[in-house]
Amino acid sequence: MKEWYSKSKEEILSELNTNLNSGLTKNEVDLRLEKYGSNDLREEDKKSFFSKIVAQFSDFLILILIGAAIISFAVGESKDAIVIIAIVMVNAFLGIYQEGRAEKALDALKKMSSPNAKVIRDGTTEVAPASSLVPGDIVVLDAGDIIPADLRLVESSNLKIEEASLTGESVPVEKDSNVFFEEEVSLGDRKNMAYMSTAVTYGRGKGVVVGTGHDTEIGNIATMIQSFEDEVTPLQKQLNQLGKVLGITTIIICIAVFGIGLIQNREVLEMFMVAISLAVAAIPEGLPAIVTIVLAIGMNRMVKRNAIVKKLLAVETLGSTTVICSDKTGTLTQNEMTVVKVFTDGKIIDVTGGGYEPVGEFKIEGNTINVEDIGDFQTLLSISALANDANLEKTSDGYKVIGDPTEGALITLAGKGNINKQSINKEFPRIEEIPFDSDRKMMTTFHKDYIPNKVVSFTKGAPDIIINRCTRISMDGKILDFDDTLKKEVLKVNSIFSKKALRVLAFAYKEYNNLPNNISTDSNEVDMTFIGLVGMIDPARPEAKDAIAKCKEAGIKTIMITGDYKETAFAIAKELGMAESIDQAMMGEELNKISDEELREVVKNIKVYARVSPEHKVRIVSALKANGEITAMTGDGVNDALALKRADIGVSMGITGTDVAKNTAELILTDDNFASIVSAVEEGRIIYSNIKKFVFFLLSCNIGEIFLVFTSILLNLPVPLLAIQLLWLNLVTDSFPALALGVEKGDPDIMDTPPRNPNEPILTKNMLLGILLQSLAVGVAALLAYRWGLTTYADSIDKARTIAFTSLITAELLRAYSSRSQKYTLFKIGFFTNSTLVYGTLFSFILLLGVLYIPFMQPIFHTFALGIKDWAAILEYAFIPLIIGEISKLFIKK
Numbered sequence: 001m002k003e004w005y006s007k008s009k010e011e012i013l014s015e016l017n018t019n020l021n022s023g024l025t026k027n028e029v030d031l032r033l034e035k036y037g038s039n040d041l042r043e044e045d046k047k048s049f050f051s052k053i054v055a056q057f058s059d060f061l062i063l064i065l066i067g068a069a070i071i072s073f074a075v076g077e078s079k080d081a082i083v084i085i086a087i088v089m090v091n092a093f094l095g096i097y098q099e100g101r102a103e104k105a106l107d108a109l110k111k112m113s114s115p116n117a118k119v120i121r122d123g124t125t126e127v128a129p130a131s132s133l134v135p136g137d138i139v140v141l142d143a144g145d146i147i148p149a150d151l152r153l154v155e156s157s158n159l160k161i162e163e164a165s166l167t168g169e170s171v172p173v174e175k176d177s178n179v180f181f182e183e184e185v186s187l188g189d190r191k192n193m194a195y196m197s198t199a200v201t202y203g204r205g206k207g208v209v210v211g212t213g214h215d216t217e218i219g220n221i222a223t224m225i226q227s228f229e230d231e232v233t234p235l236q237k238q239l240n241q242l243g244k245v246l247g248i249t250t251i252i253i254c255i256a257v258f259g260i261g262l263i264q265n266r267e268v269l270e271m272f273m274v275a276i277s278l279a280v281a282a283i284p285e286g287l288p289a290i291v292t293i294v295l296a297i298g299m300n301r302m303v304k305r306n307a308i309v310k311k312l313l314a315v316e317t318l319g320s321t322t323v324i325c326s327d328k329t330g331t332l333t334q335n336e337m338t339v340v341k342v343f344t345d346g347k348i349i350d351v352t353g354g355g356y357e358p359v360g361e362f363k364i365e366g367n368t369i370n371v372e373d374i375g376d377f378q379t380l381l382s383i384s385a386l387a388n389d390a391n392l393e394k395t396s397d398g399y400k401v402i403g404d405p406t407e408g409a410l411i412t413l414a415g416k417g418n419i420n421k422q423s424i425n426k427e428f429p430r431i432e433e434i435p436f437d438s439d440r441k442m443m444t445t446f447h448k449d450y451i452p453n454k455v456v457s458f459t460k461g462a463p464d465i466i467i468n469r470c471t472r473i474s475m476d477g478k479i480l481d482f483d484d485t486l487k488k489e490v491l492k493v494n495s496i497f498s499k500k501a502l503r504v505l506a507f508a509y510k511e512y513n514n515l516p517n518n519i520s521t522d523s524n525e526v527d528m529t530f531i532g533l534v535g536m537i538d539p540a541r542p543e544a545k546d547a548i549a550k551c552k553e554a555g556i557k558t559i560m561i562t563g564d565y566k567e568t569a570f571a572i573a574k575e576l577g578m579a580e581s582i583d584q585a586m587m588g589e590e591l592n593k594i595s596d597e598e599l600r601e602v603v604k605n606i607k608v609y610a611r612v613s614p615e616h617k618v619r620i621v622s623a624l625k626a627n628g629e630i631t632a633m634t635g636d637g638v639n640d641a642l643a644l645k646r647a648d649i650g651v652s653m654g655i656t657g658t659d660v661a662k663n664t665a666e667l668i669l670t671d672d673n674f675a676s677i678v679s680a681v682e683e684g685r686i687i688y689s690n691i692k693k694f695v696f697f698l699l700s701c702n703i704g705e706i707f708l709v710f711t712s713i714l715l716n717l718p719v720p721l722l723a724i725q726l727l728w729l730n731l732v733t734d735s736f737p738a739l740a741l742g743v744e745k746g747d748p749d750i751m752d753t754p755p756r757n758p759n760e761p762i763l764t765k766n767m768l769l770g771i772l773l774q775s776l777a778v779g780v781a782a783l784l785a786y787r788w789g790l791t792t793y794a795d796s797i798d799k800a801r802t803i804a805f806t807s808l809i810t811a812e813l814l815r816a817y818s819s820r821s822q823k824y825t826l827f828k829i830g831f832f833t834n835s836t837l838v839y840g841t842l843f844s845f846i847l848l849l850g851v852l853y854i855p856f857m858q859p860i861f862h863t864f865a866l867g868i869k870d871w872a873a874i875l876e877y878a879f880i881p882l883i884i885g886e887i888s889k890l891f892i893k894k
């Protein structure tokens, strides 16, 4: 059989039974999806329910417990055995439920950040999930796209594809849809093919899907680059470490408890069970799992605030962000462009009319003018419409831009001069082009007969660049030499526009007798004739201003890095409160003259980088990182990928960002809005502080219990808690408040304090002290209650234990409220402001009442129905840890 690359386009199209212009029909797509399966590389390895259960039970400590149950059964304590098994089961199911919740949250995130493709179906181009592609689909490719399936190219224009993910070759290769090969060629040389997961770095093209899913070249490679690997974040590593230390300590204590018990001649089985339950209870082996759950819940909360985090790790890093570097256009501004000024033929023309509706007038000093009256105005408007890749669409709520808003504004401008983009493009179709890229900052298109019997190239782009590449200027109906005096004049107008925060573009053209053979920047974007400038407003986003103020409070620096002109950028930065004086702004090219060392000093003061190219971005991030900053950086183009990778948090735009940028980024903004980065940082901080809260709570619970049991044994008192009571306490009641602490709203000053040092351990000195104090308080309170029980009910050890058990649980439920903030008292944050905690503690408390008052539970848990007198005593002790916790906050400096 012939390979795809050795077939002609016609062969391919007929073999796959598809049409280049109209694509497949939706029906056909459905049929083929049935036949070929979805275009997905990820294995759907959903764990079965059974394997989840097995996973829960394969935990070492749980196995010990099961062993203990079997021993109990063997020595005739079958009731205990059954209860232990039941508690272990409840615990396992809770674990599975929580795991499921986290998994679901993560799955939803994966879906949101999974790629789309532009595909022609039923005659229209639409954006569809890449997973829905089938052989025969016609896919449209633009710079920045990730190839969604294996394609045989059928159209290509300057198409370059980077195939590193497949061939390891990082230099982009040129593609050409017109060749086909008779002989066998290697993967890297198949110019007429585009392979799944490689990236378009330049140009555009079209291809027919020839392979999907596992039936692709990348699918054949067994070691797939899984974008969602199981990762362990530094925090989880720390907690694992902590867990180990605690685990070993606990085991030593348990052995000691058991040993001392034997010396004191206590019953062997009872001591054995207590020691084991204590170990199971006190070893925080579930901690990393809860962290994952809380991170996942937090990620979901971020999605609601328009930020999709792709990695758990990023949630942690976000919270310690110290610098946010942001694009200007669209992120800090609204990206709703309107041309308000035109400069051509030596005159400044005002343009009226707002939005994208092509209705408005041209005025000079207040007097309406006709397009024909001004030298090359007509040509300028034609370039606006011809050197343009966007489209305007009239919808029920006004005109909308499909494509780049800058270009949309230019279509509107042309429309105001009665030039319709569609018709002029029909009249003078594009025969060649040099597409836009943010390194060159310009684009050129070639058209026939705009000047009769000639080919003209129209160029538009950044003024400083275009002006330097022009040698002539069209003025007063003549073509003049574009000398330094004239250039200065034009640059002055550019500066006037820019200072008004206008985004300025320049226009130029060049004529040829015939279409040149080899088209390139060096030969075709030089020696041009200058036509004019346009200035467009792009209003700042109002929310961005608030977000920047918030960053200031939070000790986070904000930096604007833009491709736009320095004065424009500074004007907007000033409006947003990011910069005060023009010395804080710098041109990208100035970076070329300084060393990395010097740059490290420079980045400390500069707030605005203008005319920046993607390599500059990389240098800026590197310098910031070298200074110890935790840097978030936005980017949307193909060339931004390196900078995004280098940043601690790469941020990509969900709407305007390219696939390549989204793929590299850790954070995707669904609304392209700067304010959403700040929300994500805020959530990151909240999540981190919540993790601290429940670590604090759980650890002090555990240590408090150990303290209670250990001290009682040392004091030669009877064992204060039975094995099943300990298990119930830890595996059932404590987990609800702990999880509820994971969804706290965050301290009121969460965004008024400087970022956390990323190297700071989770257990700071303050926290260790707090844990110690709380565990002592819990232990002592329960011990006191136990002693009260022992003296009041000298006849019944079960009753004394019930008192200890109940007071311990009550104390922990109460002090969960105190754990809601490490610094602020409940009077400041409000007692019942975390409703999850209210329900969680209430639920735990009702379970406790069940154990105490339901008759058949009593013999199982060795409890009895408490009376008023008992409760009065219990409450007296149970409030101690809460009160101590609250008072200790008064000594913490805010």
Ligand SMILES: Nc1ncnc2c1ncn2[C@@H]1O[C@H](COP(=O)(O)OP(=O)(O)OP(=O)(O)O)[C@@H](O)[C@H]1O
Binding pocket: 326, 327, 328, 329, 330, 404, 406, 407, 436, 438, 441, 442, 443, 460, 461, 462, 463, 504, 505, 561, 562, 563, 564, 565
């Ligand atoms: N479609 C276009 N055609 C021609 N020139 C363009 C086009 N879009 C932008 N430019 C020019 O290229 C420059 C760089 O564009 P780029 O997209 O890199 O950054 P930007 O959009 O100006 O700002 P930011 O980096 O903040 O998004 C622009 O300032 C403008 O002068």
Ligand SMILES: [Ca+2]
Binding pocket: 327, 329, 563, 636
């Ligand atoms: Ca941009």
